[in-house]
Amino acid sequence: MIEAVLFDLDGTLIDTAPDMGGALNNLLIEEGLSPLPLEDIRPYVSQGGLVLTQLGFAKHVSESEIEPLRLRFLQHYRDTVADQSKLFDGFDQILESLQSSQIAWGIVTNKPEWLTTPLLRSLGISCPVVICGDTFEHRKPHPLPLLKAAEILGISCQDSIYVGDDERDVIAGKAAGMKTLIAAYGYIPSSVDLASWGADGIIPQPLDLLSHALMS
Numbered sequence: 294m295i296e297a298v299l300f301d302l303d304g305t306l307i308d309t310a311p312d313m314g315g316a317l318n319n320l321l322i323e324e325g326l327s328p329l330p331l332e333d334i335r336p337y338v339s340q341g342g343l344v345l346t347q348l349g350f351a352k353h354v355s356e357s358e359i360e361p362l363r364l365r366f367l368q369h370y371r372d373t374v375a376d377q378s379k380l381f382d383g384f385d386q387i388l389e390s391l392q393s394s395q396i397a398w399g400i401v402t403n404k405p406e407w408l409t410t411p412l413l414r415s416l417g418i419s420c421p422v423v424i425c426g427d428t429f430e431h432r433k434p435h436p437l438p439l440l441k442a443a444e445i446l447g448i449s450c451q452d453s454i455y456v457g458d459d460e461r462d463v464i465a466g467k468a469a470g471m472k473t474l475i476a477a478y479g480y481i482p483s484s485v486d487l488a489s490w491g492a493d494g495i496i497p498q499p500l501d502l503l504s505h506a507l508m509s
Contacts, residue, residue, distance in 0.1 A: 295396055295506050296448040299422075299439060299471070301457035302402035302409065304339040304479030306384065307416070311377035313338050316370035317349050320362065326353060339459045339480040341403065342367050371408060375415030381478065383499035390503055397421060397446045401438045401455070401465075422446055434461040436468035443469070454506060456496070463490045474505060 300306040303313070310331065318328035329349060337344050346363040354362065391398050399422035402409060406425040413423065422445045424438040431437040443450045455466035458479025466473035473492040478499065481487070487495055496502050 294452065295454055295472075296452040297397040297399065297443070297446050298391060298454045298456065298502070298506050299399050299401050299442055301339070301455075301459065301462050301476070301479075302400055302404055302412075304458040304481075305456055305462075305476040306380065306400065307378055307412070307418075308381050309378045309412070310335045310338045310480060312373050312375065313345065313370055315373060315377070316366055317345050319369045319373075320366050321349050323365075324350075324353075324362075326350075336480055336482040342370075367408070371411070374408060374412045378412065378416065380416070380418075381499050387499060387502055391506065394507055396506060397448060399423065399442050399446060401433070401442050402426060403432045403461075433457075433459075434464035434468070436465050439465055439469035439471060443471075454502075456502060460490050463492045467491065472505075474502065 303309045314331045314334040317334060321328050334345065334348065337348055342363050346359055346366050350359060350362050388398065399420050401424045403426035405427045409423065409425045422442050424442050426432040429437055429441060439455060440450065443453060450470040453471045454474055455462060455469070455471045456474045456476055457463065457466070458476040458481055463473045463475065475487050475490060475492045475495045477487060477495050477497050494505055
């Protein structure tokens with residue numbers, strides 16, 4: 294039986310693309326450049342601030358200018374961290390079902406704590422364990438954050454599921470000895486061959502998770 298389900302944050306549990314895309318576009322406008330369509334930004338949101346900054350500015354500035362722009366992007370994002378972000382459709386039911394089935398759940402993300410905490414607080418989300426990208430000395434794809442989450446919850450990794458929308462999530466989950474599921478509804482470029490990640494399953498929609506968690 295599954296004892297716990299752990300989730301990646303951006304592109305898996307919460308749809309943060311509108312706010313992250315908005316932050317990038319605010320910075321582009323500030324720099325006198327044209328904003329990008331959200332559909333062009335969305336596939337890269339799970340890859341973090343550096344990739345998003347490069348997406349917006351790599352054609353316009355030198356490599357040495359990217360890091361200062363990344364820091365400004367993150368501050369823009371912090372100012373609007375939960376303006377439009379929300380749980381993906383179906384997660385109210387999913388979390389209620391997990392809790393009623395006495396299956397623990399938590400969040401393991403590479404997002405730093407100073408962005409994660411205000412996001413979760415603004416959305417009224419509380420769970421037994423939240424591991425951020427700067428909680429420990431390693432972050433995904435290293436398995437340490439997942440191992441620590443399991444330790445905090447007091448559950449076995451082999452009886453746990455990790456759900457994410459980036460290959461790093463699958464690598465980390467497999468290294469931790471967890472069952473891994475790909476959130477195919479998340480921020481994944483259409484050209485990616487999901488089967489090549491070697492996960493235990495692919496869920497096209499959030500509610501598909503329940504068949505894995507409650508019937509395993």
